[in-house]
Amino acid sequence: MCVGSGGADSMNQPLPTASEVFRPEQLAGMAGLSSASSGDDDLSQYLPHLDRMSAQLTQTSSQIESSVLMVCQSFQEIAVRAKATVAMGRTFVSGADDDHHGQAEGSFDTLLKRCGHTLVHVLNITELSTEVSRRAVERVKQIERASRKITGALDQLNEITKGNRIMALNARIEAAHAGERGAGFAVVAVEVAAQSERSQQVTSQISGFVEELRALAVSTLTDLEQTIQRDQAQVERCRIEVQESLDELQSSHRRMKQVLDSISRDGEVLANDIGIAVRGMQFQDRVSQRIAHVVHDLSVLRSQLAARTAEDGGTGQCGAENFAAYTMREERLVAGSTEAESAEGDVELF
């Protein structure tokens, strides 16, 4: 909208005088200069017209101002809302907090960063858990190896027990050969054989316990290894899924940011347009001033006509110079003046 430049140029044209507005015969007639037909009775008929013209012009000026005020108010509200929307969008996308220059709570950036941090935290905990499981596996393996050694030792103990039983048997044979003198030796041989038998039973029991322990260790080992494998696979799946979700979020975030950037740019353009509109609507100020001049002229004209009809009897002079009595004389003078305006443009600091 370029009302400002074109409108301002047209408004800078010299204001018309009363003699330019009215036809010569009208002006002469209204001012009582006509010698032909316009008597005081004729002049008086113009008075109500002049009153109506003044009233209409004043009303028009007031209506224009009201309209401009409403339009201005609307533009202001649009500008304020656009500004607030852009600021809110920027905060949401970037997390920039205009007041605190920090990250705003609940911003999209913050949310993404939090998700990323949580994912890393979960992965770290899972890694730690897997490491503990690995150490448990290693210890169970150690237990299994130890139980193998115990089994080996028990085998050796069994061999010793077998040797003792054979030795006891041989001792009983030798005691029988010795007759009465070997009777005591035979009792010892029997007792050694009995002890060897109990020792073999205990060894056998221990061997059974160790075997159970080994079976438990192997079973635990298998479970742990399966759990580790399953956990690792699940963690990897979760990691991939979360990463994909984060990638999608970031992609959406980028698109949203582009849209909001575009809205932000539109907002700036809108603010600029509103600035142009504000400049353009200032025509109303000049229009009001000019209407005030015309109304004042009409008022002067009316008072002169009234005076003529009441007192002068239609012979007095009513010069056009009387119409120069403006409420804003200087502004009128500027419009028609040939005096050079300042070369400083529309802004000048003294």
Added chain:
Amino acid sequence: MRKILIVDDSASMRQMVGFTLRDGGYEVLEAEHGQDALDKLKTTTVDLIVTDLNMPVMDGITLIQEVRKQPAMKLKPILMLTTEGLASRKEQAKAAGATGWLVKPFEPEKLLSTVSKVLP
């Protein structure tokens, strides 16, 4: 927040100038003419006055002359915002104590940059 007094007999001009200045981060007071401005200055202080030239009751030049008589307002910047561009009127304003002269219609950005220059 810096406080600016706008003096103009046109309500729409006051609104447009006020909107521009508020948008620029200033607090704005409004007066309809010079006498209204002087009355308001009795109860409040401002950092800058932006005044029209031709107004009923009291015009801009008289306002500046009256304001400059007040010790508190002696050095405060006063900008004229008017449709006039006549050099002799500018000289009158300058002699009365005006700080600067802007011609209507104003451009919001130009008004803000001028205000920021006189309100460092």
